[in-house]
Amino acid sequence: MREEPGARRAGLSREQIGARAVEIADAEGFDAVSMRHVARELDAGTMTLYHYVRNKDELLTLMGDTIMGELLVSDEELSGEWRQNVAKVARATRRAFKRHPWIFEAMGQPVGSGPNGLRHFEQSMAAVRALRVSPRDRLELIGLVDDYVFGFTLREVLQEMYEAEGDPDMTESGLAFFESELGSGEYPHVSKMFRGDIRAGVERLMEEFSGERSNNRRFERGLKALLDGFEANLKKRKRS
């Protein structure tokens, strides 16, 4: 039940709107985020939203910034060691994205240029403050890490969405497709991985690369590799 038409209500705020939209997306999926739905959830008329956002794209941007707010780490957690700091921020980022997997369906809207994006940037800069290199190298490092985390988490989330669709028929037909293609002999290097029983091999591989434990380990190893390589190249350059 809404109030009288024309009534003054405790005015909405952009943050509030963004937060509600995020809740809807979390609960009912990204496609459930329509202007009408968000407005209804806020006990407001649909068109009222348009006094706070220019259009739906801006609402999506708002949602993006809401999430950027979630990947902030409390300042006490940041010590003097840059590697641990970077790792902590990276983990928080992955966690936040995994909490809101639909974020990747909202790509195409700028994410990370809002206020909270700026805060994340500041935090990243703070994380590497003890690293004595040029500002450019600092930027390159945090960009690199962000890119890796983004790519990794995107794949992870898509894979989980795919599995969660729960359509065993789809899984079955996908597996059958895989099996028949593999049998064609066009994929020697892939086939070599599954000596003999293709189906069992694929299932083993899927399992090995999808469990949470396994994903965490791969995430950490990739991050370590990235940081190790970056550090090694730094030292090499300094020496010359």
Add this chain to the structure above:
Amino acid sequence: MREEPGARRAGLSREQIGARAVEIADAEGFDAVSMRHVARELDAGTMTLYHYVRNKDELLTLMGDTIMGELLVSDEELSGEWRQNVAKVARATRRAFKRHPWIFEAMGQPVGSGPNGLRHFEQSMAAVRALRVSPRDRLELIGLVDDYVFGFTLREVLQEMYEAEGDPDMTESGLAFFESELGSGEYPHVSKMFRGDIRAGVERLMEEFSGERSNNRRFERGLKALLDGFEANLKKRKRS
């Protein structure tokens, strides 16, 4: 002009449909890809498409696989050195994604599980065939590289889209927002980068991090860091 109703025409194929849809997205943007538009471009009735794809999502998946076909490298380019092979595949991937930036707006649909995705997988496996490690490590490596390339290119493409909107008003207001936020003193580490003139500093930084030359260099350095780190960790593990 279409032919008579009911007329037999050289039947459409899924590949053909996907390719046309990709052309439309390239030329007029992702939002221009509607069932009606694609059908019209193929001189077919709208509903005809539904005999080749279950729904629009499947069309998007088709488009994704079309692009996956573009990031294949000719076999002769793959030598015996795994690092160079991996780098070549990575560059081809980045190039293909940059040719079709809208790909990132189509996320949420599985990309990479179609036939061409499988071919890319095979090619990646072929690229690292000379690396004498366990299959699991091989998989981890190519996954890592794909993730990095994905994340890097995504950021790159979004940034270019943002710049290309060409709305100087938006750029101006963004800059003003940045400037006022920076002035608030809440971002000490970021501010320290721009001693004095914030606006000039931001513009210099934007330029430094957006030119094609600069992006190429960052891409290569990130890739090198990733591979260096991975290789070093391999050796360390083997030694112990």
Add this chain to the structure above:
DNA sequence: CGTTGTCGTCGTACAATGTACGGGCACTCT
């Protein structure tokens, strides 16, 4: 107190989209 203007609110209307449904034509096989 009346007038005027501004601001937040929203109902209505419209164009565009995805797609369910059902019917129609050309062709193949019996």
Add this chain to the structure above:
DNA sequence: AGAGTGCCCGTACATTGTACGACGACAACG
């Protein structure tokens, strides 16, 4: 000739984003 099969597509409908304009509440001012 008749029956079946596989493309083909027009129509219809629900749902979406959003342009337009009206209406009420409040503040400022006379």
